[in-house]
Structure formats: structure tokens, C-alpha cells
Amino acid sequence: MLKISDITYSVAGRTLVExxxxxxxxxxxxxxVGRNGSGKTTLFKIIRGEMVLxxxxxxxxxxxxxxxxxxxxxxNEVSLINTVLRADVEREALMAEAxxxxxxxxxxxxxxxxxxxxxWSAEARAASILRGLGFTHEEQLQPCSAFxxxxxxxxxxxxxxxxxxxxxxxxxxxxxxxxxxxxxxxxYLVKYPHxxxxxxxxxxxxxxxxxxxxxxxxxxxxxxxxxxDMFAKQRAQKRAxxxxxxxxxxxKREHLQAFVDRFKAKASKAKQAQSRVKALEKMExxxxxxxxxxxxxxxPKPEELSPPIIATEGASVGYGxxxxxxxxxxxxxxxxxxxxxxxxxxxxxxxxxxxSDRLQIAxxxxxxxxxxxxxxxxxxxxxELYVDExxxxxxxRERAHEGQAKLRARLAxxxxxxxxxxxxxxxxxxxxxxxxxxxxxTLPAPHLLIxxxxxxxxxxxxxxxxxxxxxxYSGAVxxxxxxxxxxxxxxxxxxxxxxxxxxxxxxxxxxxxxxLLTPDKPMGKDKGKAKEKxxxxxETFSREQIQAMRADAKKSEERVNKINExxxxxxxxxxxxxxxxxxxxxxxxxxxKKYVEVMTGLERAEAMWMQSLEKLEKxxxxxxx
Numbered sequence: 041m042l043k044i045s046d047i048t049y050s051v052a053g054r055t056l057v058e059x060x061x062x063x064x065x066x067x068x069x070x071x072x073v074g075r076n077g078s079g080k081t082t083l084f085k086i087i088r089g090e091m092v093l094x095x096x097x098x099x100x101x102x103x104x105x106x107x108x109x110x111x112x113x114x115x116n117e118v119s120l121i122n123t124v125l126r127a128d129v130e131r132e133a134l135m136a137e138a139x140x141x142x143x144x145x146x147x148x149x150x151x152x153x154x155x156x157x158x159x160w161s162a163e164a165r166a167a168s169i170l171r172g173l174g175f176t177h178e179e180q181l182q183p184c185s186a187f188x189x190x191x192x193x194x195x196x197x198x199x200x201x202x203x204x205x206x207x208x209x210x211x212x213x214x215x216x217x218x219x220x221x222x223x224x225x226x227x228y229l230v231k232y233p234h235x236x237x238x239x240x241x242x243x244x245x246x247x248x249x250x251x252x253x254x255x256x257x258x259x260x261x262x263x264x265x266x267x268x269d270m271f272a273k274q275r276a277q278k279r280a281x282x283x284x285x286x287x288x289x290x291x292k293r294e295h296l297q298a299f300v301d302r303f304k305a306k307a308s309k310a311k312q313a314q315s316r317v318k319a320l321e322k323m324e325x326x327x328x329x330x331x332x333x334x335x336x337x338x339x340p341k342p343e344e345l346s347p348p349i350i351a352t353e354g355a356s357v358g359y360g361x362x363x364x365x366x367x368x369x370x371x372x373x374x375x376x377x378x379x380x381x382x383x384x385x386x387x388x389x390x391x392x393x394x395x396s397d398r399l400q401i402a403x404x405x406x407x408x409x410x411x412x413x414x415x416x417x418x419x420x421x422x423x424e425l426y427v428d429e430x431x432x433x434x435x436x437r438e439r440a441h442e443g444q445a446k447l448r449a450r451l452a453x454x455x456x457x458x459x460x461x462x463x464x465x466x467x468x469x470x471x472x473x474x475x476x477x478x479x480x481x482t483l484p485a486p487h488l489l490i491x492x493x494x495x496x497x498x499x500x501x502x503x504x505x506x507x508x509x510x511x512x513y514s515g516a517v518x519x520x521x522x523x524x525x526x527x528x529x530x531x532x533x534x535x536x537x538x539x540x541x542x543x544x545x546x547x548x549x550x551x552x553x554x555x556l557l558t559p560d561k562p563m564g565k566d567k568g569k570a571k572e573k574x575x576x577x578x579e580t581f582s583r584e585q586i587q588a589m590r591a592d593a594k595k596s597e598e599r600v601n602k603i604n605e606x607x608x609x610x611x612x613x614x615x616x617x618x619x620x621x622x623x624x625x626x627x628x629x630x631x632x633k634k635y636v637e638v639m640t641g642l643e644r645a646e647a648m649w650m651q652s653l654e655k656l657e658k659x660x661x662x663x664x665x
Contacts, residue, residue, distance in 0.1 A: 041066050047096030060261040069236040071246040074256035080239045107205030112192035115185040124166040127199035131159050169198045172224035174384045190216045210238040215496045218384045222522040241500045244524040265636045281615035337509035338453030340485035345409045347373040355404035357394045364390045376516045379527045382537030415486030419493045422477045427466030431476045454479040470497030488516045495523045589656040596649035603642045610635045
């Protein structure tokens with residue numbers, strides 16, 4: 041297991057973690073969350089032994105290999121498949137020795153060990169990982185120098201996954217993956233045989249791939265059992281309880297102080313007043329959790345245009361004589377929210393460029409509204425900001441006539457306060473740069489906003505703020521993103537870009553996810569026919585059966601009531617200020633674990649209750665016919 045005991049560490053005189061302890065059991069998959077700048081990446085460096093602690097110790101089992109992705113693979117002439125194979129250092133050394141060894145005993149030892157580590161299936165495993173991350177068989181044979189930095193980061197990720205370290209540390213791995221790669225990684229991590237600690241702002245990844253959340257907040261580490269949604273729900277309830285307890289204590293303090301002020305001069309009440317003074321002195325302050333300023337995005341409102349704002353008929357588009365997409369018959373209205381689905385290389389970026397008038401159609405027709413304004417955001421634009429200029433300088437270049445006061449207000453509307461407005465872009469965080477690029481893209485109040493991976497470098501709070509802004513936005517939105525949560529909350533239309541065509545995807549995102557993870561299991565023709573021919577079966581229920589269902593529903597309701605009582609007792613315990621004193625992190629973690637278990641049981645019990653009620657209602661209706 042990974043055991044962190046009473047650690048304190050500081051960076052540039054700023055204490056990031058103080059007297060923190062946590063234990064992560066072997067084989068667990070845990071998400072490390074916390075606001076940007078809280079010290080998550082620094083904690084990874086400490087675990088790897090790259091930084092010295094002020095106090096405390098990190099214990100890792102002897103012999104454990106620690107792996108992670110710190111930088112892209114070099115742009116050399118080694119093929120992708122061989123780059124990944126070389127990540128297994130032991131196998132690489134044994135394979136080399138097998139070619140040169142002459143001693144019969146040593147040859148036998150080498151061959152036995154190669155068999156033990158399953159060396160002969162290594163190439164197939166490496167190819168499978170690369171394929172999952174978006175590389176075709178032909179691309180796997182190409183040299184690393186043929187690929188850009190983002191793609192070489194994928195190769196680095198493939199290499200560390202292939203090497204299967206005992207402790208896998210991943211820091212925002214989906215930032216350089218597309219939706220298909222991110223979904224593949226989710227499924228892969230669930231089956232990963234060793235311990236995983238992952239920093240991510242991808243809500244769906246933290247809901248599907250981990251069984252615990254390690255929260256870095258207020259210089260402390262608290263471990264929560266369950267998914268991110270369970271953690272968020274539990275934390276919100278705990279914060280509400282703490283706020284309520286602080287409010288009640290303030291009222292009690294005011295009551296005691298009022299008595300003292302009123303009667304301290306009266307001899308007959310002097311003793312009572314003095315006792316209340318002592319009570320005030322002994323009262324330990326319960327502090328309500330501080331509400332961190334919420335990140336916001338404020339998109340300007342465009343005027344309404346007559347529909348459609350874009351329409352294509354038989355359009356084709358590509359580069360030179362190479363046609364990427366053909367026979368495009370598309371329509372976009374101002375109230376559309378469209379997500380583009382499709383594997384990397386199918387033409388999503390080409391379509392985005394065509395719709396944003398960055399790429400001319402090769403044939404067919406494309407009609408756009410005369411007054412149409414289009415905002416375009418892509419990840420490369422973040423890298424093209426002027427690093428030696430401030431965000432205010434960037435806006436001055438575009439809107440000098442508006443004056444600094446209004447421009448600063450615009451920056452504040454995207455979560456860039458006074459300090460960030462006057463800070464050189466090169467010194468801003470990745471999230472702050474992304475917010476600046478989004479502001480520049482929406483500055484002209486576009487009627488159509490095209491967003492290509494807008495959530496990279498945004499923390500979870502910023503992603504939720506982006507969802508809110510896009511929901512309230514009165515223009516059309518076209519989204520390309522690996523963030524399933526963003527797509528599910530914003531998009532109401534899905535377009536599948538595949539085999540040179542763009543067609544509506546009639547199913548939902550969950551069905552698309554399942555299709556990608558099980559591409560070789562379509563429903564057979566015979567199954568479809570059998571389903572069509574199957575006649576609906578009419579069920580009948582006896583009086584005794586209905587009575588049994590009614591009794592079952594009653595028992596389910598009683599079970600829910602009992603668990604609710606347990607929840608209330610645990611909530612009261614978690615509201616006790618003494619539980620949050622220094623030195624009680626272990627006890628707090630125990631009570632948090634119990635609370636999560638009760639909440640999980642409550643969700644299950646409520647689901648069973650609803651099922652029993654639905655079953656009873658169905659039976660009662662059938663008996664009346």
C-alpha cells in the first residue's frame with residue numbers, strides 16, 4: 041500500500057500541505073482532486089522522490105515500480121511500436137541477452153524468465169494499447185518523428201501503460217486524447233491490475249474508473265470512498281452542515297453576549313453574567329467553510345437571425361485534390377447545440393474549418409446568413425497567445441475604443457481578475473490562458489460558436505461554469521470534446537463524422553460509448569428478426585401475488601426509512617466541530633467512509649423501493665382489465 045504519514049511540504053515559502061496523512065490500499069484506483077495550484081502535481085513529485093519533504097514520510101512497498109508520463113517521447117526514428125516495447129526494460133534486456141548468451145544454463149534462465157513475464161505476447165499487447173489510443177497498424181510502424189507533440193504524448197502514455205508499474209501516476213492524461221481515446225482509457229484503467237493515482241478534471245473518468253477520491257484542500261488530504269459524484273454530494277452536505285453549525289453557534293454567542301452586556305452591572309445578576317463570560321471564553325469557534333469565488337463565463341448575446349444560419353447542399357471539402365468529406369446536406373439554426381462524434385482523422389476538424397469559413401468547399405453549395413458572426417476556439421489558439429503581453433493588452437488590440445474599465449469588466453466576466461489582467465500571459469496558468477482564448481473567441485458576440493476541445497486545462501469548477509454559460513448562450517454551438525459530461529449537458533444533436541460523410545446519430549452518448557468499446561458486436565440479423573416476431577406477452581396477477589407485492593413495497597419503504605435515520609445520525613456526527621480538529625484525520629476518514637457506505641445503501645434501497653412500487657402499480661392496472 042501507499043502510506044503518506046504526517047507530511048508537510050512548501051514551495052517558494054508557501055505551504056501547500058501541512059501534517060497530512062492518508063493510506064491508499066494496494067490495487068485501488070484513486071482520483072486526486074483539488075483546485076488548480078493546490079499542489080496535486082507537487083504531491084506526485086514527492087511520491088516519486090523528486091522533492092524533499094519538510095516533515096513526514098511517504099512509504100512505498102519495497103520493489104514497487106512507479107510510472108507516469110512527465111513528457112512526450114523524443115521525435116526520433118524509432119517506430120511507435122518499438123518505443124512502447126522498450127518501456128519494459130527487463131524484457132528489452134532479456135531479449136538482447138537471449139541473442140548473445142552462450143552459457144546453456146544462462147540461456148535456460150533467460151528463456152524461463154521471458155516465459156514468466158509473457159514476453160512473447162508483448163508486441164500484441166503494445167499494439168492493442170496503441171490502437172486504443174488512436175494509432176492504426178500502419179502508423180504504429182512509423183517513426184516518432186512523423187508525429188506532433190500531442191501524438192507523441194499519447195505514445196508516452198502507451199509506453200507507461202504497457203510497462204504496468206505497480207504504482208501508476210497519471211496527471212491529466214485525457215488532455216491530449218480525443219473522445220474515443222478517453223473512453224478507451226476509462227475502460228483500460230478499470231481493468232488495470234495495480235494501484236493508480238490520477239489527477240483529472242474529467243468528471244466522467246472519475247466516475248467510471250476510480251473507486252476513491254483523495255481531496256487536497258486547506259493543506260490537508262481527505263480520502264473518500266466512491267466516485268466523484270458521490271464525493272461531490274457528500275462534500276456539499278458536509279459543508280452545509282458545517283455552515284449550519286457555525287450559524288447556530290453565532291446565534292448562541294450573540295445570545296450569551298447580550299446577557300452579559302445587559303446584566304454585568306447588576307449585582308443580582310453578576311454571577312450569572314460571569315458564568316456566561318466563561319462560557320464564551322471556552323466556546324471553540326466553528327468556522328463555516330469559505331466559499332471560493334466561483335469561476336464564471338459571461339458570453340455576450342448576439343441578435344437573432346432568420347433560420348437557417350448555415351445550410352449546405354451536396355457540398356464536398358478537402359485539401360487540394362484530396363476530398364475528406366462529401367455529399368454534405370447540413371442545416372444549422374441559431375438554437376442548435378451540436379456535438380461532432382467520430383474517430384480521430386475522420387474529418388471533425390475539417391468540418392469545423394469549413395463551417396467557420398476557414399476552408400472553402402470544393403463543390404456543391406453552402407449558404408450562410410449575411411450578418412453571421414462565427415467564434416472559433418481550438419487548443420492551438422491557446423499556444424498562439426502573446427506570452428509577453430497581458431490579457432488586457434490582448435483585449436486592447438481588439439477593442440481599444442471601449443476603454444480599460446469595460447475591458448477589465450470583460451476579463452472579470454471570464455474569471456480573470458485584476459491581478460491576472462495585468463500579468464504577462466507567459467506567467468498565467470493553463471486554465472487562465474484557456475479562459476482568455478475563450479473570451480477572445482466570443483468577443484464579437486458570435487451567432488455560431490465552434491469549440492474544439494475547450495475544456496483542456498480547465499478545472500472541474502470552470503467546466504461546470506462553461507456548461508452554465510453555453511446553456512444560457514443564445515447562439516448556436518458546435519462542440520468537439522473528449523469531455524462526456526460537457527457533451528451530455530450541452531448537446532441536443534449528435535452528428536457522426538465517418539467514412540467521408542456527416543450523418544445524424546440518432547442514439548444517445550451512452551450508446552455511442554458502448555459502440556466504441558464493443559465495435560465488433562453488432563446485433564445479428566436473426567436476433568433482430570426474432571425481436572420483431574416476438575408477440576407481446578400479457579401478464580395476469582392473482583390477488584395473493586398483488587398482496588405479496590404490496591408487502592414487498594412496504595418492507596422496501598421501511599428499509600429506506602431506517603437507512604435515512606442512520607444517515608441523519610451520521611450527518612449529525614460529521615457536523616461535530618471536534619471531528620475536524622488537528623490529529624483526528626483518521627477518525628474523520630472512518631466516519632466519512634461510513635457515511636458513503638450508508639449513502640450508497642440508501643441509493644440502492646430507494647431504487648428497490650421504486651421498482652417494487654412500479655411492479656405493484658403494473659400488477660394493479662393489469663388486474664383491472
